[in-house]
Amino acid sequence: MAPQAxxxxxxxxxxxxxxxxxxxxxxxxxxxxxxxxxVRGTVAVIDPGSHFLDxxxxxxxxxxxxxxxxxxxxxxxxxxxTALVEFAIREGRTAELEAAPVAVQWMPTTDHRPEHADSSxxxxxxxxxxxALFRDFCASLEAELPHKWLRGTATRxxxxxxxxxxxxxxxxxxxxxxGEPHELREVEAAALILATGPVGAWSIPPPFAPLLSAAxxxxxxxxxxxxxxxxxxxxxxxEVARRSGGDGGPASVLVIGGGISAAxxxxxxxRAGHRVxxxxxxxxxxxxxxxxxxxxxxxxxxxxxxxxxxxxxxxxLQAIRDATAGGSVPAPYLExxxxxxxxxxxSLRIEVDEAVDRSVxxxxxxxxxxxxxxxxxxxxxxxxxxxPLTxxALFRSVEELLGAPTVGGLPRVxxxxxxxxxxxxxxxxxxxxxxxxxxxxxxxxxxxxARVVSNELHVLMREGVCAPxxxxxxxxxxxxxxxxxxxxxxxxxxxxxxYSFVLGRRLRLLARxx
Numbered sequence: 001m002a003p004q005a006x007x008x009x010x011x012x013x014x015x016x017x018x019x020x021x022x023x024x025x026x027x028x029x030x031x032x033x034x035x036x037x038x039v040r041g042t043v044a045v046i047d048p049g050s051h052f053l054d055x056x057x058x059x060x061x062x063x064x065x066x067x068x069x070x071x072x073x074x075x076x077x078x079x080x081x082t083a084l085v086e087f088a089i090r091e092g093r094t095a096e097l098e099a100a101p102v103a104v105q106w107m108p109t110t111d112h113r114p115e116h117a118d119s120s121x122x123x124x125x126x127x128x129x130x131x132a133l134f135r136d137f138c139a140s141l142e143a144e145l146p147h148k149w150l151r152g153t154a155t156r157x158x159x160x161x162x163x164x165x166x167x168x169x170x171x172x173x174x175x176x177x178x179g180e181p182h183e184l185r186e187v188e189a190a191a192l193i194l195a196t197g198p199v200g201a202w203s204i205p206p207p208f209a210p211l212l213s214a215a216x217x218x219x220x221x222x223x224x225x226x227x228x229x230x231x232x233x234x235x236x237x238x239e240v241a242r243r244s245g246g247d248g249g250p251a252s253v254l255v256i257g258g259g260i261s262a263a264x265x266x267x268x269x270x271r272a273g274h275r276v277x278x279x280x281x282x283x284x285x286x287x288x289x290x291x292x293x294x295x296x297x298x299x300x301x302x303x304x305x306x307x308x309x310x311x312x313x314x315x316x317l318q319a320i321r322d323a324t325a326g327g328s329v330p331a332p333y334l335e336x337x338x339x340x341x342x343x344x345x346x347s348l349r350i351e352v353d354e355a356v357d358r359s360v361x362x363x364x365x366x367x368x369x370x371x372x373x374x375x376x377x378x379x380x381x382x383x384x385x386x387x388p389l390t391x392x393a394l395f396r397s398v399e400e401l402l403g404a405p406t407v408g409g410l411p412r413v414x415x416x417x418x419x420x421x422x423x424x425x426x427x428x429x430x431x432x433x434x435x436x437x438x439x440x441x442x443x444x445x446x447x448x449x450a451r452v453v454s455n456e457l458h459v460l461m462r463e464g465v466c467a468p469x470x471x472x473x474x475x476x477x478x479x480x481x482x483x484x485x486x487x488x489x490x491x492x493x494x495x496x497x498x499y500s501f502v503l504g505r506r507l508r509l510l511a512r513x514x
Contacts, residue, residue, distance in 0.1 A: 009186045009187065010186070010188070012044045012187065012188075013461060014042075014044075014189050014191045014461070015045075017193065017194050017196055018193075018197070019051070019052050020055065020196075020197060021056065021075075021443055022449060023428075024052045024053065025077075025078045025446040025450035028078055029454035030043055030454050031145050032079065032080075038462070039461055040462065040463060041460050041461035043148070044149075044187050045147055046150045046152055046153075047150075048153050049151070050151060058228075060131045062235055063261060063264040064236070064268055065260075066131050066132075067130050068134055069128065069290070070289065071126050071127065072127050073085070075137065079451065079454075081447075083137070084137050085097070085116055085124045087133075087140065088137075099126075150175065150187060151177065152175040152177040152185065153176050154173050154394050156174040156397045157172070159172070171192045171425070172186050173188075191424035192424065194426065196431070199386070199392045199395075200384040200387045205380070205382060207358065208256070208378065208380060211368060221363065221375075221377055223378070224380045224382070225265065225380065225382075226384065236265055236269070237268050237271075237272050250347070251269075251376040252277075252367075254276075254277045255278045255378075255379045256379070257382050257383070258285075259329065260329055261383070262327065263330075267340075270347060275347045275348075276347060276349070278351070279353050285329070286331045287329075291438050295438065295439050295444070305437060313408075316433075316437075320437070338350070360372070387409065388408075388409030389409055390406065390409065395411075398425060402425065404419045405419075407434060410433060410434050411427045413426075413427050413432050413434060415435060416452060416456050417432055417436075417453055424457070426453045426456070428446070428450070
């Protein structure tokens with residue numbers, strides 16, 4: 001059935017594509033801001049979910065994750081780092097803020113009030129919030145921020161014409177409404193914010209790929225963790241019980257992976273009384289956050305960010321991979337795994353197998369054999385393999401419309417997070433990693449990106465009109481990147497080493513020649 005013609009067009013100031021934490025942070029920064037000036041602009045949000053962070057909560061429910069690994073000062077209220085703690089205090093839920101396993105020196109505010117400390121005097125801003133507290137805080141934030149929620153999937157961006165965007169016109173975003181895939185709708189806005197996550201296919205070790213096929217005798221006994229999210233299968237605990245079959249007794253479960261999802265899957269199955277093997281390509285490593293803690297510590301973060309921004313874009317891609325390489329497990333999870341594995345008569349084994357991709361797999365209607373060992377269920381917690389964003393019809397339409405540059409499949413955004421010079425099209429999250437750095441996809445990157453975009457759209461949101469085009473302005477602003485103050489916008493920056501040379505020369509950081 002061919003898609004129907006679009007219905008009447010909804011008009012607003014800004015349209016945000018995406019409904020995750022970065023999208024909520026952008027909305028909070030745009031319509032909340034500093035609270036000192038009225039907001040005249042309007043915002044629409046396009047996302048397949050029914051509310052913000054729908055997919056996030058689905059992942060937490062599926063894997064029964066009860067606590068975030070980010071400190072309480074990191075959340076979608078970009079201009080109010082104390083907002084989550086103050087919410088916990090108002091609701092009488094400070095007990096849901098647990099001391100972090102490491103000391104983070106960087107603090108986002110100098111307002112260290114007594115009520116922001118626990119009974120020992122430690123700052124609650126550094127504590128880790130429960131998933132329930134974080135969910136309820138975000139729900140309260142969503143409820144108080146004016147916006148129009150459009151449930152659907154954005155598919156294409158085009159010029160609207162006659163508008164007043166940075167390039168002289170506004171944008172029209174086409175989307176298919178949820179539940180009505182053949183009905184196309186459109187929203188027109190002066191600015192567009194792309195706050196979707198990375199695109200990609202499930203990462204599946206080759207020997208296990210045939211076993212996921214519906215035609216395989218192992219169908220139903222091999223599960224990818226992403227299926228819990230995309231197919232609404234309930235919790236992993238329920239899925240293990242459902243798929244292990246048999247007489248309801250203990251099942252034999254193989255978990256493949258080395259990250260937080262694999263650890264949580266192994267713990268969930270073990271707590272349910274099943275026999276579990278957790279197998280990873282390399283030894284499990286513990287890391288309190290998804291990137292090195294130095295990126296959150298003022299003693300190191302500025303240096304790391306400077307060094308990162310000195311790199312040409314192609315080398316930044318490798319820096320992102322290096323900083324986020326391999327999965328990591330929060331210390332409490334790893335300690336519990338090791339304790340369970342070491343206990344007498346343990347039903348949990350932790351194994352390292354560098355040849356996971358060369359495993360020998362066969363199956364029958366009753367079990368899956370992996371390297372000669374029978375399992376009732378195999379759980380692949382191997383994540384998603386990122387693909388170039390141009391594999392997405394939405395991003396491809398923007399790239400073609402604006403001639404927007406990419407490097408290694410990622411948008412080549414400038415320091416204002418614009419994807420194309422003079423155009424009010426912005427990218428947030430991991431997709432803006434070439435500018436935001438390795439932490440672009442986490443909550444810290446969400447707060448930073450939201451503040452940058454809010455600053456760029458301040459005139460539009462506060463006065464209801466578009467700011468003049470930025471032609472002739474420096475490409476880099478000190479608000480977005482403090483090191484941009486060292487440059488005047490004329491230096492070459494893309495795909496060469498001259499950018500780092502200019503910065504190094506001006507800071508006298510270049511090594512002396514012999």
